[in-house]
Amino acid sequence: MTAExxxxxxxxTHLPRLxxxxxxxxxxxxxxxxxxxxxxxPVAPEAERPEAVIAALRAARVGVRRGDDSIRAMIDEGRR
Known part of the structure; x- marks a missing residue:
């Protein structure tokens, strides 16, 4: 792969050739x-496209729990 x-x-003027x-x-x-x-x-291969990465992250988090804390409790904890 070269860079020009x-x-x-x-x-x-030469877009088709480029x-x-x-x-x-x-x-x-x-x-x-x-x-x-x-x-x-060149366009990135399908596996490197943002949509594919997002789908993989969503699939990976299925079944992962954040514990007993509510989102509000986690926000409040972060402010301390």
Whole structure:
């Protein structure tokens, strides 16, 4: 995987080619007046997407108990 820098005007002109490069796993930094302003990167695999992580966390907490304390009691305990 290589990283390439390209100016905003050139990126606009060559977007289809850039998307092909990103689809092959490359990441591209878009610059404006010499300063990096954006990155084109491949989409994360399904397991790394936020929705998948949230679903895994929810599944992991099924059956986990917080004890006998109510939420109010825990909040009050944290304020002491």
């Amino acid at each position: 820098q390209i100016g905003a005007y050139e990126a606009k 998307l092909d490069e990103v689809a092959r796993g490359e990441s591209i930094t878009i610059t404006k007046h010499g300063r990096a302003v954006a990155r084109l990167v």
